[in-house]
Structure formats: C-alpha cells, structure tokens
Amino acid sequence: xxxxxxxxxxxxxxxxxxxxxxxxxxxxxxxxxxxxxxxxxxxxxxxxxxxxxxxxxxxxxxxxxxxxxxxxxxxxxxxxxxxxxxxxxxxxxxxxxxxxxxxxxxxxxxxxxxxxxxxxxxxxxxxxxxxxxxxxxxxxxxxxxxxxxxxxxxxxxxxxxxxxxxxxxxx
Amino acid sequence: xxxxxxxxxxxxxxxxxxxxxxxxxxxxxxxxxxxxxxxxxxxxxxxxxxxxxxxxxxxxxxxxxxxxxxxxxxxxxxxxxxxxxxxxxxxxxxxxxxxxxxxxxxxxxxxxxxxxxxxxxxxxxxxxxxxxxxxxxxxxxxxxxxxxxxxxxxxxxxxxxxxxxxxxxxxxxxxxxxxxxxxxxxxxxxxxxxxxxxxxxxxxxxxxxxxxxxxxxxxxxxxxxxxxxxxxxxxxxxxxxxxxxxxxxxxxxxxxxxxxxxxxxxxxxxxxxxxxxxxxxxxxxxxxxxxxxxxxxxxxxxxxxxxxxxxxxxxxxxxxxxxxxxxxxxxxxxxxxxxxxxxxxxxxxxxxxxxxxxxxxxxxxxxxxxxxxxxxxxxxxxxxxxxxxxxxxxxxxxxxxxxxxxxxxxxxxxxxxxxxxxxxxxxxxxxxxxxxxxxxxxxxxxxxxxxxxxxxxxxxxxxxxxxxxxxxxxxxxxxxxxxxxxxxxxxxxxxxxxxxxxxxxxxxxxxxxxxxxxxxxxxxxx
Ligand code: SF4
Numbered sequence: 016x017x018x019x020x021x022x023x024x025x026x027x028x029x030x031x032x033x034x035x036x037x038x039x040x041x042x043x044x045x046x047x048x049x050x051x052x053x054x055x056x057x058x059x060x061x062x063x064x065x066x067x068x069x070x071x072x073x074x075x076x077x078x079x080x081x082x083x084x085x086x087x088x089x090x091x092x093x094x095x096x097x098x099x100x101x102x103x104x105x106x107x108x109x110x111x112x113x114x115x116x117x118x119x120x121x122x123x124x125x126x127x128x129x130x131x132x133x134x135x136x137x138x139x140x141x142x143x144x145x146x147x148x149x150x151x152x153x154x155x156x157x158x159x160x161x162x163x164x165x166x167x168x169x170x171x172x173x174x175x176x177x178x179x180x181x182x183x184x185x186x
Numbered sequence: 187x188x189x190x191x192x193x194x195x196x197x198x199x200x201x202x203x204x205x206x207x208x209x210x211x212x213x214x215x216x217x218x219x220x221x222x223x224x225x226x227x228x229x230x231x232x233x234x235x236x237x238x239x240x241x242x243x244x245x246x247x248x249x250x251x252x253x254x255x256x257x258x259x260x261x262x263x264x265x266x267x268x269x270x271x272x273x274x275x276x277x278x279x280x281x282x283x284x285x286x287x288x289x290x291x292x293x294x295x296x297x298x299x300x301x302x303x304x305x306x307x308x309x310x311x312x313x314x315x316x317x318x319x320x321x322x323x324x325x326x327x328x329x330x331x332x333x334x335x336x337x338x339x340x341x342x343x344x345x346x347x348x349x350x351x352x353x354x355x356x357x358x359x360x361x362x363x364x365x366x367x368x369x370x371x372x373x374x375x376x377x378x379x380x381x382x383x384x385x386x387x388x389x390x391x392x393x394x395x396x397x398x399x400x401x402x403x404x405x406x407x408x409x410x411x412x413x414x415x416x417x418x419x420x421x422x423x424x425x426x427x428x429x430x431x432x433x434x435x436x437x438x439x440x441x442x443x444x445x446x447x448x449x450x451x452x453x454x455x456x457x458x459x460x461x462x463x464x465x466x467x468x469x470x471x472x473x474x475x476x477x478x479x480x481x482x483x484x485x486x487x488x489x490x491x492x493x494x495x496x497x498x499x500x501x502x503x504x505x506x507x508x509x510x511x512x513x514x515x516x517x518x519x520x521x522x523x524x525x526x527x528x529x530x531x532x533x534x535x536x537x538x539x540x541x542x543x544x545x546x547x548x549x550x551x552x553x554x555x556x557x558x559x560x561x562x563x564x565x566x567x568x569x570x571x572x573x574x575x576x577x578x579x580x581x582x583x584x585x586x587x588x589x590x591x592x593x594x595x596x597x598x599x600x601x602x603x604x605x606x607x608x609x610x611x612x613x614x615x616x617x618x619x620x621x622x623x624x625x626x627x628x629x630x631x632x633x634x635x636x637x638x639x640x641x642x643x644x645x646x647x648x649x650x651x652x653x654x655x656x657x658x659x660x661x662x663x664x665x666x667x668x669x670x671x672x673x674x675x676x677x678x679x680x681x682x683x684x685x686x687x688x689x690x691x692x693x694x695x696x697x698x699x700x701x702x703x704x705x706x707x708x709x710x711x712x
Contacts, residue, residue: 018534019471029478064364068389070708072414077364082477096362112314112336113388114367117359143411148321148330149314149392170494
C-alpha cells in the first residue's frame, strides 16, 4: 500500500492544459464542424463510441483521451455504455456492411438532440478502405454527420481540440 | 532440416508425392495432389507439426489452396490445386481444430467446399453478399451488388443449452466499452459460464479483395491497417513477402530499424494492456500509471519518427525514417526511465492482494488446449507453448542477437500478465542492442531499390508481432501489381482458445479474461 501512495505522490499531476481551437486552426488540424452543440449541453457531454469497421487504430486514441495527460472527463466529457445515454456518437472506421444495421440502430437508439462525429480518415472519407462490396465507406454515407476529424488515426490532441471546439459557443 | 527428410520419406511410403520448391531460408513449398490433402494433415499431426495458416486463391481456372505448417522453426507451405468447376477438398479441420474457422472463411470467400468439415456454418459472410457469390473469385467485382441497406445476420445457429436455470446472454456487436464489434453468446447458469460462442465478421472490410491490383507501396499501407495496433508488424510481414517475391534485399540498417519499431510496438501494447487488465478488476492506480507510461512512449514515437504508432514507417525495401545518433541516445535514456518506473510499479501491483485474488487461476487455458488450437504469442507462451518466430525462425535483425523468450505454464490471467511484463523487459534489451548495432553502420541507406517481380512470383512473410506469429502471403500479377494478399493475424487462432479459457469462470470475469487475450477483431475479420 505504501509504495502505491509513494508512487502517486512522486508522480504528481501530469494533466495538461488544453483549449478549444481557433477558427483558423481548424483546417490545419483537419477538423470540420458542420453543426455545433447547443449551449445547454456544453457543461456535460455523454459520448458513445461506435466502431463501425475500424482497424482499431482510432480506438487506441480514444482510449488515450482518458489517460492522465488528457483527462477528458474534467471538461465534462464522458464515455457512456449505451447509446440511450449519449448526446454524441463518435464513430470510427468505414461502415462495414455487416455493421450497417447495427450503426443505424445505434443511431436510432440515441435520443434527440444528437450529434455524430466521424473520427479518422476512414470514417470521414473512406480512408484506405473506401466503398466496396464489404464497406459503405464514410459514415456520412449511412447516417448524418455533424463533424469530421481527419487523421489516421487523429492524435488525442486533435481529437480533444475537436471536442472542445464543438462544445464552444460560436461567437 | 532433418525432420523434413524423415517426414518426406513417410509421405513417400504413404503414396503422397511431393513436389518441393525453396521459398526462403525457413520456408519450403510442397505441392501435393488434392486427394491427399486430408491424409497429409493426419500424418503431419502425428509428426507433431503445428497448423499455422490456411488460405486459397483463384489463378485462372484453378484454385490454389494453401496450408502452412511449422515444426522446430521450419515452415512448410503446403499447396494443392483444384478446378474452379469442381471446388471440393477434404477438410483438414477434422484433424486440426485450428483450421476450422480458416476453412470456413475460405469457403465464404471462394466457395471451396471442405468435405466433412465439422462445422458447416458460414463464418465471415453475414448478409453483405449472397450465399452463392464468392467475393474473392474473379467474376465477383470489388463493388459487388450490395442491398440498399445490408440487413443483420439473424440466421446463425448458436449452440443451445437447456435445463433448469440455464440461460443465454447475447452480447454485441456494439459493446459497452470502447472496443471493436463482435458478438458473444454465453450460456450460463447462475454466474457460471457453461459455454461461449463467438460470432465475428462484423468488421469484414474486404481487405483481401481491395488488395488486388495495388502497387507494393499501397499494399504496405493496407497491411498497416489490417489491425491498427499491430501496424508495424503487419506491414513488416507483408513487406518481407513482397521483397522475397521480388528478390529485393533490404539494408542491414533498415532491418535494425524495423526491429526497433516492432519492439516499440510490443512494449506500447503490453504497457497499455497490463494497465487495462488492472482496470478490468478495478485497480485504477495501475491503470492510470500504465496509461501514463504508454502515452509517454507514443509521444516519443511521434517526436522521433512522426507517428504515435509508427504507421507507414516501414515501406517496401526498407524504412522511411532513420534512427539517428541523437534519437538512439534518447531511446537509451527513455528505456532507463521506463525501467525505473516499472521497478516502482510492478512490485506495487504484485503486492496488491485484491488483484491477486482476481487474476490467479482465472481464465485458465491449459497447455493441451493451447496446443490444440495452435495458440500463439503471449497467450500461447503463458500456457506452455514455447515458440517465438524471432528465436525459432529468425529473420533480420533477430538473427544477430539472442532472443530470450518469456515463458510460463500456469495458463491463467496472471501468467499472461507476467509473460507480458517479461516481454517488455526482453524488448527493451533488444532495442538497446539494435541501437548499439546501428551506431556501427553509416546513417542513411534506408530504402533498397525496388525491382519489378516476375508475374506469379510469391513470398511468405513470417514475423513475430506483439500478439505472436503473423503469416503474410503475397503473390504478384503482371506489372508490379498484387494478385493476392492474405495476412493471418495471430488473433485468428487465439480467439478460439478464448472460448475455452472462459469456461467455468463467472460472467463478470469475462471482460478481464478477454482483455488478457486482447485479440484483434479487425485482424481476424479482414
Ligand atoms: S482512420 Fe486509420 S487508424 Fe482510424 S480506423 Fe481508419 S485506418 Fe484505422
């Protein structure tokens, strides 16, 4: 027990400061926002991550958002276990045809108002997999998308900036 | 290769005629008649050969069917040809359980009927294409003819159980956590798992089909996305296969850098998963600390090499980024720091009795079951399967160092935990040795010149990724294009072992059992 506490105190806080992106910054970060979050949601956002056919690279970076450096929960952003509890669907990967119905059902199960973020090159434009007999390609081919974040995979920094900007009230 | 001689004479006695061809220092291709396909498997099993991979491809009016076997680090790539008009072959799954899902995949993709197969249900195919269409046949276009909305696959017959108090729990494809999609069907009584059946294929993205016609550069990129967490090793395996086919030799420097990347990938994943295992039994301290270490490790990847997971840093002919002297120095200090951190953390984790309670004896995979399913990597090594491609069939740069293979035989979650910890230590040592060797070579010299391979030439890349042995097959067509790509991720074999490891565990322990295997869905569904 003692060495646990010792480690906790010796490491201390590693959490870093992050801010929403400036408008000019968005393009360089590869973020495109089509519709922002209503102001009333900005203090607390529930996200449901859905892998619709990713290579699992994007998932690794979603996980990283919860590590102590990014600590996404301090911004009121948390990941939930059911779409029924979610405000946002964070979709990764091309939508494989075998996941198409599952994604549609997940979308339907998410209460309104809801937002969809297509994360990564696959989800936003089809990436390396594109459209084929097995893949519907980009998420927007299946459900409406409110924001895309490019990258293969997008770094947690870009992902976090994207989320913060989405939550920010447009001045 | 003495066992091969004895085995060949045994085959000869059995009337199985073998035409052999040298593929690489560790791989021989043996061509046999289709009617001997199953008999060969029987003899191979008696000879204690491990079934490693299986796939097929269409070459004009023929199907080439392959099965890859291994013994003592020597590989045999078995091939037979059958007519497209009569695509039948006796099943090897009757002899090797490991071949079961692979043959079902081959059936769904090419329509080859494996006779007497113990499980005739489809595997990779859900509803994206029709029963009598086969995506990998030449007459099937990449675009196929999908329905407007692909319906869910509801007709799969799961094993049922009956009796007082027995109930069924369907889980997925969309899971509660941030993980890949797949379906699990539990039969349980009270909290106890009586049976688990996996139904995968949800993330089938047509990887094999969309590989056709690509250039070598573009195939390397696709290979890096077979399973994102293994981007380095999958690209490496595919590149070895392509370089073999083209007769391209990479520089010593490039090989060392590939080795450094692959070991960095192993460490990153092991750090993350050790943390995640602790998280699944609610030991947040260890989870956060390990995630912190993994993040630091990925940041170094980004700063030194330009990508947090080193995606696309391996290319055909070599690598695109050098490990400079300065980078080498940085890596050394970083490893020193990681050792200090782990020296604090691992004892703190080890002394935690609640963790001990949850990890020891849970998720037990016996050495017999592990061998039965050809279980690979740290899962296999934690259940008595003492095999590592880096040591037993070494490829550059591992042929220049001594690879110490972590090994345990208790087969529980704790064993897998400790194997992974030991592998982190071994990988750190390997990286140090590779960096030291780099210092003796001139900087630069990263990518060898490419030569267009002859049409029909093929190669088999076999490397040890962080999950275990990866087998990657590439055959070229005309004009430097890919005719066939088949990557066999270790998950394909380890998934089946997971079904057995969870038996008699309680349902709430499934997440931690699953995490301790951490199989890839994407790498399995392709
Ligand atoms: S964007 Fe890249 S990392 Fe994300 S799922 Fe696609 S291939 Fe994988």
